[in-house]
Amino acid sequence: MLDEKSSLPLPARMADGLRRFEGRVLVVLSEKDLMAREFEETVTRSASWRKLLAQKRVSSLRLGHADHTFSSREWRNRVAAWTRDWVTSW
Numbered sequence: 001m002l003d004e005k006s007s008l009p010l011p012a013r014m015a016d017g018l019r020r021f022e023g024r025v026l027v028v029l030s031e032k033d034l035m036a037r038e039f040e041e042t043v044t045r046s047a048s049w050r051k052l053l054a055q056k057r058v059s060s061l062r063l064g065h066a067d068h069t070f071s072s073r074e075w076r077n078r079v080a081a082w083t084r085d086w087v088t089s090w
Contacts, residue, residue, distance in 0.1 A: 011042045011049070018052050025058045026086045028079055030066035059086055 005016060018025065029036040043049040053060055061082050066075040 011046070015046075015049055015052060018058075023057070024090060026083065027053070027058065027060040028082065029060070029062045030068055030070060030075075031062065031064045032066060033068040035068060036062075
């Protein structure tokens, strides 16, 4: 038997998971990624998502011109450097 939350739409399940998770979170979005755009649109329409992402423990970065998989070496190196800096910042 599935629990009540498993039938919710993905954005609601993700928000619930982020609310319950107490650790730090790094969100990296790419500009030319349909999923990233959908996520950004969800955040724009949702006060609860905006509140979640405004928490001090949540960092968000956006890489212009990049695709979903960060397929160029330059993009992967940028994401790796951001991740390194984020991990060592706390």
